[in-house]
Structures are given as structure tokens and as C-alpha cells.
């Protein structure tokens with residue numbers, strides 16, 4: 001029987017809610033890239049969790065290169081995520097480009113192969129033991145939330161999520177790149193017909209998605225442990241976020257991430273080991289009632 | 303001669319559709335491909351712009367051999383294409399559909415959103431509307447406007463009148479005539495004979511992937527058997 005007395009403590013509830021929000025920000029970063037890539041390239045990228053993992057390890061290592069200076073974390077975050085974007089560019093042009101015209105199953109197999117390859121490369125480069133990054137001095141402390149401690153760093157993550165969402169929204173709505181991205185999601189052949197090099201556009205979109213994943217990993221480095229299984233852990237939940245929110249919908253991805261974050265945070269009070277059950281149930285319900293997701297639209301892909 | 307295509311053989315997988323099609327267009331002319339459903343009009347146009355590269359044959363545009371070029375390079379070379387189904391970007395607004403096709407050349411004579419709106423005033427009123435919600439006629443105007451945004455030297459229209467009400471077809475005809483008067487070179491496929499003959503200098507008749515007739519409008523009108531044999535339904 002779960003300990004329901006916890007629900008009477010407002011501080012505990014608030015912190016639990018904030019924990020859920022923090023997790024939601026990570027899910028949003030990964031899932032938005034996943035959803036963007038699917039919406040434009042039509043490829044379900046299993047390896048997106050691997051890019052997240054790579055972001056965490058790269059940031060961790062870059063931070064360890066220069067011990068001391070206060071800017072370490074920030075430099076590592078920026079360089080690490082850009083590194084992941086570059087890796088993404090290589091992945092897209094070498095492995096995905098040849099399979100766009102193939103069956104979806106074949107594309108899935110390619111991205112799954114990438115999961116295995118990256119996982120092994122990470123084990124080769126960093127070994128199998130857990131690591132953990134350190135928080136920037138500025139954000140090392142904690143704040144008091146109704147009598148309970150909440151890490152300042154997590155508050156920072158809570159701010160980054162909405163900022164990235166806003167920046168993405170502006171990018172998609174207000175720039176030529178964004179218009180091209182949305183146009184390509186409608187009809188990629190016509191984007192070529194109006195004079196746009198679709199290959200380059202696809203590489204750009206994949207790099208952007210990879211960068212988001214890498215950024216998520218870099219931000220996660222100082223919080224959770226960095227370990228070789230973190231890719232699979234996050235990709236499963238990110239898929240669920242995208243399915244619940246609606247493939248290709250940025251707002252849906254955000255909503256999905258918020259819901260899953262809270263379900264996890266509070267579900268854990270009922271079934272400490274099996275909180276994920278709530279998430280699976282939610283996904284099943286959404287799939288039955290609105291198979292295209294909460295904010296998605298029914299699509300017929302041509 | 304701005305466009306010269308010779309001996310085009312094009313297939314979809316195993317099914318051969320074009321058997322040695324040849325088409326030429328002179329600067330400032332309007333040329334029309336005629337023929338019943340399924341004879342290969344669209345396939346010919348798609349072969350020219352690289353959407354369905356021909357297995358054999360040559361496409362020369364303004365002295366440059368563009369055979370097999372990717373569509374985006376063909377577009378940058380100066381050929382714009384308005385597909386039969388219009389294929390607007392349905393989630394983008396009218397203005398965004400134009401902006402997304404904006405390309406290169408600036409200057410007084412270059413096409414921009416404002417000039418497209420002057421040419422098709424109805425589009426200006428629909429500025430923020432999603433292209434997916436436009437009527438057939440509005441869609442066609444926007445599709446042509448989008449094509450013009452690339453400042454093409456050759457405008458290719460695939461059955462522009464298809465599915466439009468007679469009054470809308472008349473308006474469309476006037477728009478195309480105005481573009482032509484402005485110096486645009488036009489190649490189109492059409493099944494509306496009245497529209498085709500009103501606008502074109504020369505016509506081609508396609509049948510089962512072969513060119514059965516090529517000549518001026520006067521020559522076509524002189525030979526009445528052509529209509530019965532290749533165009534009548």
C-alpha cells in the first residue's frame with residue numbers, strides 16, 4: 001500500500017511536481033528532435049537516444065579537459081552539443097540518405113544498427129562504469145521550496161526548456177529555414193521543384209534534431225549518472241512522448257513531455273518500481289482514442 | 303530556341319511511357335502539349351525538369367545540357383513548374399508559399415510577393431490563409447505565383463484549367479495571356495482545346511508516348527482529322 005501521507009505535505013508535492021517538470025524538459029529536448037526529424041525526413045530515428053547519450057559523454061569529457069575555470073560547464077555544453085550535431089550530419093549523409101526511398105522497416109533497421117554501433121563505440125571510448133558531471137559553481141546550491149530543498153541547477157533546466165521551445169517555434173515560424181522545413185514536411189518533391197537543395201535541407205534538419213538531443217545530454221550530465229544504457233532508457237520514453245503528443249507537432253511534443261513527466265513523478269508514489277506502467281497505460285488510451293496524438297493531426301503520407 | 307528536348311524515353315519502373323518524344327520551345331512562345339488522358343503529357347514535363355529523369359534522350363535549356371539534373375538545379379537554371387495537382391504547401395500560408403520559393407535575382411523586374419499580389423489581387427486578400435483552405439481557382443493562381451517567385455525564363459504549366467469552373471478558366475486564360483505579353487515563355491499541357499488554342503503559337507499532339515503531330519496552331523486547325531483521331535473522347 002503506497003504511503004499516501006506524502007500527499008498532505010505541500011513542500012513534498014511541490015518538489016515532486018518540479019521534479020516531473022525537470023524530467024519533462026529533458027523529454028521535450030529529445031522528443032522535439034525526434035519529432036522534427038520524423039516530420040520532415042519521414043524517418044523514425046531510433047538512434048536519437050544515442051545522440052543524447054553522446055551529448056552527455058562529450059560534455060562530460062570536454063568539461064574534464066579544463067579543470068577549474070568557471071566557464072567549464074558552459075563551454076562543454078555548447079561544444080558537446082555542437083559535436084553531436086556534427087555527428088548527426090555525418091549519420092544523415094552517410095547512413096540515412098541512401099535509405100529514404102526504401103521501406104520504413106529498412107530505415108528502422110538502419111537507425112537500430114546505429115544504436116548498437118554508437119553504444120559499442122561509447123563503451124570503447126568511455127568504458128562501462130557510470131560517470132557523473134559536475135554542476136557549474138553558479139548553480140551548485142539548492143533553493144528552499146515550501147520547506148524542502150530543490151537543486152538550483154534543476155531550476156535552470158526548467159528555464160532552458162521553454163526557452164528552447166520558444167526559439168524552435170520562432171525558427172520554424174519566422175525564418176526561411178523554418179518555412180522550408182514546414183514545406184518539406186508537406187511535400188518534399190515540390191521543395192526541390194522551387195529550387196531548394198533538399199539533400200542539404202535534410203542534413204540541416206537532422207543536425208538540428210541531433211543538436212537538441214546533444215543539448216539534452218549535456219544538460220543531463222551533471223544530474224543523472226552517465227552510463228551506457230541511458231540511450232535506450234530515454235528513447236523509449238521519448239517515443240511515448242511523441243506518440244502521445246502527436247508526431248510532427250511541436251506543441252504536442254511539449255504537452256506530451258509535461259504529461260509524462262508528471263505521470264512519472266507521481267506514479268512513483270504508487271508503484272515505486274513500476275511508475276512507467278502509468279505511462280504505458282496513457283499511451284495505450286491515447287492510441288485507442290486519438291491515434292494521431294493529442295495535438296497531432298490525422299495524416300496520410302504520400 | 304530556349305528549350306530543346308530530343309528522343310526522350312522515360313519509364314516508371316518497368317513500364318515504358320515515352321518513346322522518343324521531342325519538344326522545342328522558342329523564346330517568347332507559348333507551346334501546348336495536347337492528348338488524351340494517360341498519353342504521357344505529365345511524364346514529358348516531368349522528364350524535362352528532372353522529376354522523372356529520362357532513360358535516354360537529351361534536354362537542352364538555353365544552350366545547357368540539363369538532362370538528368372536534379373529538379374532544384376533545373377529550377378535555379380530558370381525553369382519553373384506548376385504541377386497538375388498544384389501541390390501547394392498546405393500548412394503554409396499564402397504568403398509563406400510564395401516566400402518559400404523566393405530565389406536569387408533582386409532588382410526592379412524581379413518577382414516578389416508584392417508583384418505576385420499585383421498580378422493576382424485575389425491572393426493579397428488571402429495573405430494569411432492556409433494554402434490548404436483555398437478554392438481550386440485560388441490554388442491555381444497561388445501555384446503560378448509560387449512558380450514566378452523563382453524568376454523563371456520558362457514557365458511550365460501542367461493542365462492549368464483542370465477542375466476549374468468555366469468563369470475561373472476564363473480568368474486564368476487572361477492571366478496567362480498577360481504573362482505572355484510580358485515576355486514569359488510558356489510550355490503547357492492542356493486538354494481544354496479552346497484555352498490551348500487561344501494561348502499557343504505551336505502545339506504537339508501526344509499519343510501513347512509518341513509525338514503524332516507538331517506544328518503551328520493554324521496547321522493544326524487545318525487538319526480536322528487530328529482532333530477526331532487523337533483528341534476526341
Ligand SMILES: Nc1ncnc2c1ncn2[C@@H]1O[C@H](COP(=O)(O)OP(=O)(O)OP(=O)(O)O)[C@@H](O)[C@H]1O
Nearest residue numbers: 314317319337338339340341342343344345346386
Ligand atoms: N508514378 C507512376 N508510376 C507508374 N506509372 C505511371 C506513373 N505516372 C504515370 N504513369 C503512367 O504513365 C502513363 C502516362 O501518364 P501521364 O501522367 O504522363 O499522362 P497524362 O498525359 O499526363 O495524362 P492526364 O491527362 O490524365 O494527366 C499512364 O499510362 C500512367 O498510368
Ligand SMILES: [Mg+2]
Nearest residue numbers: 343344345386
Ligand atoms: Mg497529366
